[in-house]
């Protein structure tokens with residue numbers, strides 16, 4: 001994505017010293033654009049846990065580079081226990097996003113085949129770059145498939161704006177480039193299709209208000225920010241043509257974990273006969289589980305994220321303020337699960353697929369062998 005005419009990915013090795021990995025600190029967006037350097041495993045773990053980086057794809061790519069950081073600092077001798085401890089530390093940082101565990105496993109498998117320290121460093125760097133490149137490529141392909149769904153609606157509406165509602169940020173900032181839910185949106189905009197996006201603000205962390213609104217503005221996509229509870233009303237009044245969201249983990253049966261509040265949008269879309277699409281690269285599938293509500297671990301974060309809000313003051317300072325009475329107890333579930341029956345289809349890098357086991361395996365037949 002371009003920021004002030006310069007193309008950025010959300011994570012990249014420093015060209016001057018590839019032991020340093022650069023990220024954009026998303027806690028400060030949209031008011032400050034700050035690049036942060038990550039070097040040690042602790043840096044990477046903190047960046048993921050405290051959401052300097054976030055979003056399933058980017059968490060996965062960051063975990064890939066974190067294992068490279070671990071390889072750089074590995075002790076001499078047999079490193080088996082060391083790498084498995086590093087993997088364990090990373091897996092615990094954000095439990096819901098499948099891409100994190102997927103990237104760590106991919107690195108462990110690759111590192112395990114190497115015989116010495118130098119080759120482990122070289123290999124883990126190569127794999128980290130592959131994970132990042134693949135993430136960007138898959139998101140671009142999601143855009144190529146998803147744009148057809150938007151084009152169909154546009155045709156039916158004779159070129160009147162297609163109104164798309166999205167929740168949270170499954171955008172460029174949640175991946176290495178393009179985004180998942182936003183890839184079809186950016187492709188439609190680039191193709192000259194008349195679109196307009198309703199952006200859920202997405203309490204409590206406000207990924208929609210802070211990140212999606214910023215991305216869409218940078219890309220020149222017409223959009224309107226709405227309070228989280230507005231979507232149902234808009235749908236009842238035919239102001240939404242389709243919903244596109246991302247996902248942090250999707251079962252092999254098509255149940256979708258995504259940012260808290262997604263389920264309520266899916267219910268409202270179902271009640272109003274509005275298509276509800278979920279965009280994901282295949283790295284987000286959890287091929288081992290069938291029952292999203294029973295089996296997907298839901299991250300619970302600090303209640304402070306509910307109680308406090310941050311923003312820009314009139315004199316351009318970033319400030320955090322308390323909203324409820326001091327000492328109010330709050331609970332902060334990061335995600336909820338939308339059952340497959342409420343999902344119109346999944347948009348993947350291989351195409352658009354119905355959210356059920358048979359169709360998902362028809363599209364990804366090579367994964368069937370691992371599942372009973």
Ligand code: MRU
Nearest residue numbers: 054055056168170174246247259
């Ligand atoms: O807590 P976050 O910001 O990491 O969660 C991200 C989301 O839940 C997004 O909705 C997104 O759809 C999934 S990440 C592609």
